[in-house]
Amino acid sequence: MATHGTRGRGGGRPTLEEVAARAGVGRGTVSRVINGSPRVSDATRAAVEAAVTELGYVPNTAARALAANRTDAVALVVPEPETRFFAEPYFSDMLRGVGAELSDTEMQLLLIFAGSDKERRRLAQYLAAHRVDGVLLVSVHADDPLPDLLAQLEIPAVISGPRSAAETLTSVDSDNYGGARSAVEHLLSRGRSRVAHITGRLDVYGAQRRADGYRDALRDLGPGVDPGLIEAGDFTEEGGTRAMRALLERRPDLDAVFAASDVTAAGARHALRGAGRRIPDDVALVGYDDSAIARHMDPPLTSVRQPIEEMGRRMIDLLLAEVADRRPAASRGLERTQAVLATELVTRASS
Amino acid sequence: MATHGTRGRGGGRPTLEEVAARAGVGRGTVSRVINGSPRVSDATRAAVEAAVTELGYVPNTAARALAANRTDAVALVVPEPETRFFAEPYFSDMLRGVGAELSDTEMQLLLIFAGSDKERRRLAQYLAAHRVDGVLLVSVHADDPLPDLLAQLEIPAVISGPRSAAETLTSVDSDNYGGARSAVEHLLSRGRSRVAHITGRLDVYGAQRRADGYRDALRDLGPGVDPGLIEAGDFTEEGGTRAMRALLERRPDLDAVFAASDVTAAGARHALRGAGRRIPDDVALVGYDDSAIARHMDPPLTSVRQPIEEMGRRMIDLLLAEVADRRPAASRGLERTQAVLATELVTRASS
DNA sequence: AGGTGCTGTGGGAGCGCTCCCACAAGTGAT
């Protein structure tokens, strides 16, 4: 409203050039100060900083992005509808870790849902436009084309659960195999011998690894693997109930169940109650994730805790390193980075 | 690594200029096609579109932002820690509406939490850099400086619950007054005459309006207002319990309670049970929000439903209109826009 | 025939930065 000059000049935000004039230095020098270059004398730096403060200078992100060819933003891509995102504490824990690690950075975090086909097309467009410097991928299914798209566009990316043992992307994972083993070992050590397993969706690598851990623990420390004690679930409550019913039908003498997720365990509990089995007296139950469900279940559920928040932090660390190198790990031709974080068994009344 | 030319040329993404050359037209014409200007002949448009497809051209957002001085992004700012965001279905419903409305747009949605002081400083910096074209504000307290900052920066903004009757920002709200009235009318029509009210945080305008609706309904249709039947709550469960105990002590003969939120009602229920009152036989209970809590309560809770998803949609509509006008509603000097959406009473067993 | 509009088009100027080359001034070895 107070503007009048040549063409809106004066009312706008100060530019680098104006800061330079004010500080009595050149444009390049101001840029160096702003970007923390060490090649500036203390006196000059102080003068520039004063000018920045006086003018209330804030860099223009668009100009910087154009000139430097980077966006200072990374995306957390969730290939699920919003609903699941909110329903599962996994995501919120991850987000907390990511946000915490990013908070002492200039990086901006974008949260992108790609649940529907439409959203996925938008995302593809978005990535093609290189609107982010890097991508964090969580909960990706084995057949998802997203990782390949990212590789093709040469966008740095870190995936939270590898799609397979041959994952090419940099990945961060918790020790699903070890976590499952510790759960089964725990059950065996409590004197259970007929330990059943309700798996997760077996097209998810982590679910396979949990099943592997279950099998190996029984083979190494227990009575061996009985295929009749394994039933496929899908990480859902209904799946857990259905699988538990099938197991009870097939092996009515089972005395313990290791479920691939807490939600699955909740479903299993429902079927067990329906069949009149007491937990843990008749059947011990162990879940996976150590989510709120586990704590609030009746009886409270023994569960394998994953350090999800820390996984988020590690993912950002690795991603920022790749971004700093200006290209994805794969195209550097080096061995891939696969971080695996330890899990912890949280023992409660259900086992 | 396959690059060698002048300076990385050829390996990069195609530019407008290259598309223009390919289509045999000028740069300006391609720009017009990309931006859907009507001033292009059909033949030319087709040629350009073909070139775009062949080259796989995707506009460079940074360049566009710099030249056009807009970002094609709006932010949903949540002045709460992530935790609350995930805990309350309010936000996820809102997000769904916003996302849905935005999905046929080129606009990008950013989700920004500003719970801590540190986060708020970052946000201020972010807004000062004009990294978004507009802002959606939800759940803002009366003394929050954010709206003023936005006004000062002349950034279009829409707020989800006005801070007061004198709100200067464009706002979208549900009819708190009418919703409260309908709740009380419902209780009166069921033959209750000593209807108590546990308010929300009274520094939240919506909570004031609910209290107003409660009072007016009793004055107009019932036995009048008894101040002893009103107790301040704070939207929390503990607050509900505490307030309910105080009410029972003061007016042991009350026969109905209208709580300013479902969570508050859950707290009230706890106190009522503790005092041996049956719901609804002795005391009828009505909540507000129609959240998951209401459906799962025992007995299921009658509650006032707000059309949150639609509120999200309306907010985006209004915001995009302001953004299109290139300035906040306030600085256009016109009357402010205040959308108020109707609520709906969902009757269940608690009343 | 000359105006007076349109419509469609080309391309210059400029958005505010970063990158990098050029160069002055200082430092120390020869």
Added chain:
DNA sequence: ATCACTTGTGGGAGCGCTCCCACAGCACCT
């Protein structure tokens, strides 16, 4: 004194767009 480097600095050249002015071509009026 000379050379070789290092340190700090200025400013040109661009990044890839949008905006807008200029202008050609054409229709339709006087």
